[in-house]
Amino acid sequence: MLAASAAPIHAQCASPKYVSGVWKANDGGTYHLHAIGSTIWWVGMSGDDGRSWTNVFKGTRNGNLIDGEWADVRGQAWGHGTLKLRISGTTFMEKIDGTGSGFGGIRWGRGGCNDTQGNPG
Numbered sequence: 001m002l003a004a005s006a007a008p009i010h011a012q013c014a015s016p017k018y019v020s021g022v023w024k025a026n027d028g029g030t031y032h033l034h035a036i037g038s039t040i041w042w043v044g045m046s047g048d049d050g051r052s053w054t055n056v057f058k059g060t061r062n063g064n065l066i067d068g069e070w071a072d073v074r075g076q077a078w079g080h081g082t083l084k085l086r087i088s089g090t091t092f093m094e095k096i097d098g099t100g101s102g103f104g105g106i107r108w109g110r111g112g113c114n115d116t117q118g119n120p121g
Contacts, residue, residue, distance in 0.1 A: 019061070019087065027104035029053075040066050044105070046075065053077040055103070064088070070103060077102050 019040060023031040028047040033040060040059045046052035053075040059068020064087045071080040081100015085093050091110040095103075 019066075019093075021110065023093065023108040023110055025105035025109075026107045029105060031105075031108060035061065038062070040068065044070075050074055055079075057083065059083070059085075066093075070100075072102065079103060 018035070019033050020035045021033060023033055025031060025044070029044045030047070031042050031044040033042045035041075038061045040057070040061050042057040044053075044055045044057070046054070051074075053072055055070050055072045055077075057068055057070040059066045066085040066087070067082070069080070069082050072078050079100055079102025081103060082098055083095060083103065084097035085108075086096050087093050093108040095106045
């Protein structure tokens with residue numbers, strides 16, 4: 001007889017329907033996302049606590065896609081534009097389209113999550 005382990009799922013590693021939380025991107029930034037219904041908000045900050053750049057985003061989620069607008073609000077960068085993101089799995093987002101200038105992030109992860117276990121890794 002086999003016993004199944006029912007390890008609890010860590011809150012930051014939960015299903016993609018819960019996108020609120022801290023995400024790390026390949027641009028070295030940390031993004032704090034908050035979902036209110038289908039509206040997604042974030043503030044993204046460079047790895048130096050936002051001194052090089054800080055941006056804000058407001059978008060709408062439809063299934064596993066998020067469409068929205070972003071703008072730099074602090075630092076040396078002053079870009080703005082649109083982004084289309086796809087949520088994949090439980091801990092990964094990727095940029096699939098965008099306009100404007102200066103947005104460096106392409107891939108986001110919920111750092112420390114083991115995608116197969118749903119627990120911090």
